[in-house]
Amino acid sequence: MKLWPSLVPYEYGFRVILFTYCLIIVSGYRMGNPIRTAMDRLYSIAIGAIVAVLVNVLVFPIWAGEQLHKELVSNFNSVADALEECVGKYLDDDGSEHPEFTKTVTDEFPDEPAYRKCRSMLNSSAKLESLANSAKWEPPHGRFRHFFYPWSEYVKVGAVLRYCAYEVMALHGVLHSEIQAPCNLRITFQKEIQDATNDAAELVRCLGKDISEMQRSLKVTLLKRVHGSTERLQRAIDMHSYLLTSTYEPPDNNTSKPQPKLSLTLSTTLSNLSNQLVELPELNSNPPSPPPGTIPPLQTESYHEMMRKQSRRLYSWPSREVDAVEEEGGFSADFIPKMRALESTATLSLATFTSLLIEFVARIDHLVEAVDELSKLSQFKQEAL
Numbered sequence: 180m181k182l183w184p185s186l187v188p189y190e191y192g193f194r195v196i197l198f199t200y201c202l203i204i205v206s207g208y209r210m211g212n213p214i215r216t217a218m219d220r221l222y223s224i225a226i227g228a229i230v231a232v233l234v235n236v237l238v239f240p241i242w243a244g245e246q247l248h249k250e251l252v253s254n255f256n257s258v259a260d261a262l263e264e265c266v267g268k269y270l271d272d273d274g275s276e277h278p279e280f281t282k283t284v285t286d287e288f289p290d291e292p293a294y295r296k297c298r299s300m301l302n303s304s305a306k307l308e309s310l311a312n313s314a315k316w317e318p319p320h321g322r323f324r325h326f327f328y329p330w331s332e333y334v335k336v337g338a339v340l341r342y343c344a345y346e347v348m349a350l351h352g353v354l355h356s357e358i359q360a361p362c363n364l365r366i367t368f369q370k371e372i373q374d375a376t377n378d379a380a381e382l383v384r385c386l387g388k389d390i391s392e393m394q395r396s397l398k399v400t401l402l403k404r405v406h407g408s409t410e411r412l413q414r415a416i417d418m419h420s421y422l423l424t425s426t427y428e429p430p431d432n433n434t435s436k437p438q439p440k441l442s443l444t445l446s447t448t449l450s451n452l453s454n455q456l457v458e459l460p461e462l463n464s465n466p467p468s469p470p471p472g473t474i475p476p477l478q479t480e481s482y483h484e485m486m487r488k489q490s491r492r493l494y495s496w497p498s499r500e501v502d503a504v505e506e507e508g509g510f511s512a513d514f515i516p517k518m519r520a521l522e523s524t525a526t527l528s529l530a531t532f533t534s535l536l537i538e539f540v541a542r543i544d545h546l547v548e549a550v551d552e553l554s555k556l557s558q559f560k561q562e563a564l
Contacts, residue, residue, distance in 0.1 A: 188312050195224065236320075243313035244323050247333050248390070250307065254300045254337065255387025258344050259380040261297035262539070265350045266376040269532065270369050272354070272362070294351055297344050307337045322393055329556040332549075336390075339542075339549045343383070346539040353532045360529035364422060371412040372533065378405040379540050386550045395554045396562040402547065409540045416533055422526065 199220050203213045235241060268291070288294055311330040319326060365372075382401050389396055553559075 188316075199224070236318075240320070242317060242320055243310045244317055244328065244330060245321060247307060247310035247314055247330065248322075250303065250310065251333055251337055251340075252387045252391040254303065254340055254344075255383055255390070257293065257296040257300050258340060258347060259383040259387075260293035261344070261347045262350070262383070263376060263380050264291060264293040265347060265354055266372060266536070269350075269354045270365055270372065272359075272365075291351075294347075297347055301341055301344055301348070304334075304337065304341065307334050325558065329553070332553040332556055336546075336549045336553050339546050343539060343542045343546055346535055346542060349535050350532065350539075353528060353535065356528065358525050358528045360526050360532075364526060364529055367419060367422065368412070368415055368529070368533065371408070371415045372536065374408040375405070375412045375536060375540065378408045379536075379543060382543060383546070386546065389554065389559070390550065393557070393559045394562045395551075395559045398547065402544075405540055405543065409537055412533060413537065416530065 199217070202220055203217050311334050314328070314330045319328075378401070382398065382405050385396070385398060385401060
């Protein structure tokens with residue numbers, strides 16, 4: 180019967196009937212009284228069923244419908260928490276520390292508990308379907324007092340919620356990717372991204388609260404606020420789209436000027452970082468000699484290493500060391516356009532992040548429709564105005 184998924188819930192009953200038939204056949208062959216054996220078997224089945232129902236209903240009730248209800252509400256909260264956690268870490272990341280890609284792939288992210296819950300939620304489809312199939316056999320109980328309760332709608336809402344969780348997983352991938360946008364570019368759009376994230380997470384939690392309390396609330400105001408913050412984010416990206424691209428003028432081949440060093444070819448958007456990197460080669464070429472009998476300070480070296488790490492983080496993707504580039508004698512005329520292209524690619528990662536966030540908001544509309552359909556079929560009470 181396992182070959183037909185629609186008959187899987189009836190597999191246990193089929194086994195009981197088959198086992199009863201075998202007992203009757205064997206008893207009729209050996210004892211010559213199959214009727215008495217069949218009646219004893221029916222009595223034992225009835226007694227076992229009555230005891231199981233009484234224990235599960237009166238003594239220690241375990242309702243699959245209640246577990247399904249709580250599991251779905253927990254999934255809503257997990258998605259909202261993971262969204263806020265991911266966007267918060269993305270905006271707070273200054274690029275000072277970034278693990279290697281191989282470590283990121285195998286990392287369990289112990290410092291991101293909301294992400295781990297959201298990731299485990301993606302594998303809960305089989306659990307929701309199993310609970311829904313078990314809940315169909317339960318009598319009306321607790322808050323679920325009418326017959327033919329639409330448990331299948333819970334599975335549909337869970338499927339739509341998983342599609343929203345996929346976007347959160349994509350945002351998390353951008354957060355831990357090798358290509359990262361400069362810190363000051365993230366600050367430019369920080370307010371719009373944060374507003375859209377907070378409104379979207381609040382709407383997801385509101386939907387989960389409505390399911391938890393089994394009530395229908397008017398979410399028109401909150402939904403309009405989510406759309407408004409998303410539109411402001413889109414307008415900010417359109418108005419400042421010039422920050423997401425880098426322009427480059429080819430060098431004049433008639434001039435005999437040497438090619439600039441890495442510190443002179445960095446993006447002009449990071450003015451403070453560029454000025455500091457320009458001063459560093461001069462300090463290294465002519466280091467001041469310390470007085471005799473004194474220990475040279477280590478602050479310059481640590482500062483230099485910090486700035487070198489920052490430059491590798493922002494401009495040396497995928498793994499090219501700044502020292503190796505400078506030892507080669509600077510950049511050639513063919514390499515500078517490639518460097519500019521990598522800088523443009525790094526800034527476009529911010530556009531990828533914002534587009535995924537906008538796509539998440541677009542999928543929330545389908546989630547609102549699915550929850551509204553569930554509330555109608557389940558006869559949720561209307562929230563008092």
